[in-house]
Amino acid sequence: MxxxxxxxxxxxxxxxxxxxxxxxxxxxxxxxxxxxxxxxxxxxxxxxxxxxxxxxxxxxxxxIGMVHQHFMLVPTLTVAENVVLGREPTKRGLLDLDRACDEVAATAKRFGFQLDPRARVDTLTVGSQQKVEIVKALHRGAxxxxxxxxxxxxxxxxxxxxxxxxxxxxxxxxxxxxxxxxxxxxxxxxxxxxxxxxxxxxxxxxxxxxxxxxxxxxxxxxxxxxxxxxxxxxxxxxxxxxxxxGTTGVAEARPPAPVEPDALTASAGPVMLEAKDLRTTGDNGRPALQGVSLTVRAGEIVGIAGVDGNGQRELAEVLTGLRKLDGGEGTLLGGPLAGLTPALAKERGVGHVPEDRLARAVVKAMTVEENVALGRHRQPPFARGPWVDFKGRRERTNQLLTAYDVRPNDPVVALQALSGGNQQKVVVARELDADPKLLVVVQPTRGLDIGAVAQVHERLRDAKARGAGVVMVSLDLEEVLSLSDRVYVLYEGRVTGHFPRKDLDERELGRRMLGAEGSHG
Structure with a gap:
């Protein structure tokens, strides 16, 4: 902006x-x-x-040092190698690793950090990776x-x-x-x-x-x-x-409505998803889900909590047909989970707001109205028989842009001209407009301002009130606590806790996210 x-x-x-x-x-x-x-x-x-x-x-x-929201670390290098990168101590023209480790250990100790300089970054927790970023800035004299x-x-x-x-x-x-x-x-x-x-x-x-x-x-x-x-x-x-x-697409949000925990006012409806002992492999070839079981009913929001990288993304991909199962069984909207594809999931009534909208949800070079029609471009009001219904598509897009306060309110502008927050609003609007029976949302409000967050939360509650089942994966524990009727906690691809709303406790969820055992299961 x-x-x-x-x-x-x-x-x-x-x-x-x-x-x-x-x-x-x-x-x-x-x-x-x-x-x-x-x-x-x-x-x-x-x-x-x-x-x-x-x-x-x-x-x-x-x-002056800066630690960005998305870390600038090389995962396959050690802590010491990341910290001294670009300013490496050398010996005979080569990296002096022992000296680098000693220097980084001294900096970490000086500022009260406990880090193993020889540990590979990709083996660290997210919190420890953040410490590496801070130590890197301090090591350079910030x-x-x-x-x-x-x-x-x-x-x-x-x-x-x-x-x-x-x-x-x-x-x-x-x-x-x-x-x-x-x-x-x-x-x-x-x-x-x-x-x-x-x-x-x-x-x-x-x-x-x-x-x-x-x-x-x-x-x-x-x-x-x-x-x-x-x-x-x-x-x-x-x-x-x-x-x-800097970036483009300024959006002045309206004053947000209060976001309060949503009491469960009625019994949840029929089972939309029943999954038992789900197992799948991650992109790195390692087990990502190691026996996950969960149930989702109509008219409830089920939160999936966990530190990033503990199987949440892979679970969402399994439920939307983007990742194959290695084991386990389950039913989703009357059909088996095994063999599920994205097209079959959409046909059954699954909506999906993915974590990476640019890779999974939109075509940024296409117009906003073309993106709104994606997945339903052969159905009214976006099509009339085999032909594109340009008038119907334009009218529906205008309605959604107004309802979701997307700015600029222009259906023919390229989606890439919108800010990230407004792109997210377009994705949420499109998926909810399809009236899904089961909605899988991953990080639905990451990067949104308080007005947009309140609006998205309201829309998710509306979907629940209409009888949809909602699976919400979020790294924001406040969001999970605010919206969820039940919460499953994932750690290293396993469920370490299952909490109904009445038992939700931020500290206990945090312990389970770190792998600690407890009484809820």
């Missing part, structure tokens, strides 16, 4: 949170600070002196550390540990800049909060002097009149009047 007169003060030795809806400019501004984007106008000061970064290398040299949605894929326990890490870094004089959609989390850890909207910084408040609802109102445009920009002492980094372009 564009930055329009965005300003930000970053003070040494504080934890500053930057919040805002999708398209507000948070990532764009951080990418300017990190040298990935170049501003068209404005000034960028460090210690009162103007600077201009040509690349992240310049930012790193000035003591005084200002930018964290982009750092708790998106962490368990509650790992999130608590990260909060302690952030506060520990601040106590040692480092500065942490936290980008997050989780306002409760922000208020629990930040010293100061900057709110962005439509490319501008609209408010700065002390975390101790505001509330979640007040921040949400500032983010969507309510309550911003009279908001006071707090005074700050001499800054380590300051930007003012920055403007420039």
């Amino acid at each position: 564009s930055l329009e007169d965005a300003s930000l003060d970053i003070v040494p030795g504080e934890l500053l949170a930057v919040v805002g809806e999708n398209g507000a400019g948070k990532s764009s501004l951080m990418n300017v600070l990190y040298g990935l984007y170049h501003p068209d106008a404005g000034t960028f000061l460090m210690d009162g002196k103007p600077v201009r970064f040509k690349s992240p290398r310049d930012a790193i040299a000035k003591g 005084q200002v550390l930018i964290l982009d949605e750092p708790t998106a894929v962490l368990t509650p326990q790992e999130s608590d540990e990260l909060s302690q890490v952030m506060r520990g870094l601040v106590a040692q004089g480092r500065t942490v800049v936290l980008i997050s959609h989780k306002l409760k989390e922000v208020l629990g850890v930040a010293d100061r909060v900057a709110v962005m909207r439509r490319g501008r910084t609209v408010a700065e408040v002390r975390a101790s002097e505001t509330t979640v609802s007040a921040l949400a109102s500032l983010m969507v445009g309510e309550g911003s009149k009279g908001a006071v920009m707090t005074g700050v002492p001499a800054t380590a980094v300051a930007t003012s009047g920055l403007s420039g372009t």
Whole structure:
């Protein structure tokens, strides 16, 4: 998106949170600070002196580090090799691995991290991989550390540990800049909060002097009149009047409806899915599901919780015909799971919102209305006999774009011209418009702002109320707790817990996500 007169003060030795809806400019501004984007106008000061970064290398040299939401690690290399990559200590022209391990171990110990420098990154948990990213930035001398949605894929326990890490870094004089959609989390850890909207910084408040609802109102445009920009002492980094372009497709969301846990008001209906002892292999050739059993009924939302990489994606692919079973049995909407294909799944009434929409759900070069018709392009209102019904397709697409607040509201624009959040809205709109009997959704609100999240949650509840069974895979435990009538926890391809709503407990789910045993099964 564009930055329009965005300003930000970053003070040494504080934890500053930057919040805002999708398209507000948070990532764009951080990418300017990190040298990935170049501003068209404005000034960028460090210690009162103007600077201009040509690349992240310049930012790193000035003591700025950034940990992206999607980690930039080489999975097949060790912790030490990832940390020193590009700055390897050498001996006789070759990597001095022993020295690299010693140096990385010293950095990790200095900042209180427990990491084995010789462990391969692909053997680590997601939380430990994130620590590697942080150690990598600190090893390169970062005084200002930018964290982009750092708790998106962490368990509650790992999130608590990260909060302690952030506060520990601040106590040692480092500065942490936290980008997050989780306002409760922000208020629990930040010293100061900057709110962005439509490319501008609209408010700065002390975390101790505001509330979640007040921040949400500032983010969507309510309550911003009279908001006071707090005074700050001499800054380590300051930007003012920055403007420039990053990603496209700005969407100003409407004020979100409250998202409260949905009480189960009626008994669930007939069984839509009955699966026993499901087994399948992952893309890496290793077992991904190792005896998973679950049941889904009409009129309920069944959450699948777990740390990323524990079989959730493979389970969704089995249920939608994208991955073959190696063993086990089950019935889905009156037919066997064995031999299921995507076409057969759709024919039976399965809807699918995949984790990777670009790979699985859309053709980005096609228009929005062409993408809305995918999978139903031979059916009314998208077709009339063997012919495309251009008028019917246009009318239905316009209805969906309005209902789901997709911006720009233009059915003939290429889908790739929309922001990621608006692309996701198109996928959700299309799948729910087909009135599925069983809906399988994976990470349905990842990357969406609070307004869009509330809207998607409302639509999933509507599908449940109409009698659909919903299987929701989400790495966001708050989302799982908010929507689910029952929750299955997966760890290393096995079910380690099965909880009805009345027994849902965030801490216990977190323990099961890490493989701990307990009383629920």
